[in-house]
Amino acid sequence: MSVMRLIEDTGLIPVVSVAPEKAVDLGRALEAGGVPILEITFRREGAEKAIENVAKELPKVAVGAGTVLTLEQARMAVDAGARFIVAPGYDPDLVEFCLKKGVDVVPGVSTPSEVTTAMKAGLKVLKLFPAESIGGTRTLKDLAGPFQSIRFITTGGMSLENLGEYTRQKNVLAVGGSFMAPSALISAGDFEGITALTKTAVKEMFGFKLIHMGINAKDKDQAREWAMLMNALFDFPANETAISYFASTDIEIMSGGGRGEKGHIGIGTNCLKRALTWLEEKGYSPNLETARYDASGRMTFIYLDKDICGFAVHINQR
Ligand code: 3PG
Numbered sequence: 001m002s003v004m005r006l007i008e009d010t011g012l013i014p015v016v017s018v019a020p021e022k023a024v025d026l027g028r029a030l031e032a033g034g035v036p037i038l039e040i041t042f043r044r045e046g047a048e049k050a051i052e053n054v055a056k057e058l059p060k061v062a063v064g065a066g067t068v069l070t071l072e073q074a075r076m077a078v079d080a081g082a083r084f085i086v087a088p089g090y091d092p093d094l095v096e097f098c099l100k101k102g103v104d105v106v107p108g109v110s111t112p113s114e115v116t117t118a119m120k121a122g123l124k125v126l127k128l129f130p131a132e133s134i135g136g137t138r139t140l141k142d143l144a145g146p147f148q149s150i151r152f153i154t155t156g157g158m159s160l161e162n163l164g165e166y167t168r169q170k171n172v173l174a175v176g177g178s179f180m181a182p183s184a185l186i187s188a189g190d191f192e193g194i195t196a197l198t199k200t201a202v203k204e205m206f207g208f209k210l211i212h213m214g215i216n217a218k219d220k221d222q223a224r225e226w227a228m229l230m231n232a233l234f235d236f237p238a239n240e241t242a243i244s245y246f247a248s249t250d251i252e253i254m255s256g257g258g259r260g261e262k263g264h265i266g267i268g269t270n271c272l273k274r275a276l277t278w279l280e281e282k283g284y285s286p287n288l289e290t291a292r293y294d295a296s297g298r299m300t301f302i303y304l305d306k307d308i309c310g311f312a313v314h315i316n317q318r
Contacts, residue, residue, distance in 0.1 A: 048073075051064075131158065215252070
């Protein structure tokens, strides 16, 4: 699998500054937390040795180099086994060097002009940095209009609190940052803490959330009757749709022919495509005939192929 594909499928990139002798334990801790990716920055001595140790010891972890500011650093990183190169800014020489070497390069951009320059060089994935300081998800939405083919790895100010909102943006390939492996935990050698934090980050990235419950009525009359009952008892507003009545936005009463033995459950996520891979690994495949897409071709809705606890389950892109 290409490293960009792995990054897209994983959705998170831990950005770290780590001593060579701790790098392998750190890589293992992140992998155990569900993120087999590690960007080791050139912000301290020995970055190339740290990269080399991970590349040798952990073949399933994609190790890259971050904060690459010079061609010399890029050369050392590639020789050490870095599978991708990340830079805070846009340096055409660095980009050219990496492209010639055939190694994935993700230069930093923060303006439309830099995005344009990067596009001219043939790049499709860019680092938006420093994302929070330059307007965060608002900037991403603005860039999505003119630059429809570009996907961003957002870094700078990412946290457990905001990573879900970033993940939801259709032009975000992955969210990167130091929040999964903060320096304090690395210094303390608290690798279990890093695994726990990484698992929390994965959970926040998916952001699974109940959207509504579906109840199967036998026909439209019964669906209306039940919706009106909910309205009379609990003051839930009743709203008719082509196939159902909603009693508030939380309960959908199907007007006959509803899926599932008992009904259905709608669950939202920040990243539907990734969620489907996650669910597939657990034995629940998507029922592709039920997929819906938005105008840009992104999947927004799909049912799973089997019931859970007697309920059909559809997953929505939040
Ligand atoms: C980077 O190099 O990508 C950033 O410095 C990471 O930013 P953060 O420390 O705010 O996560």
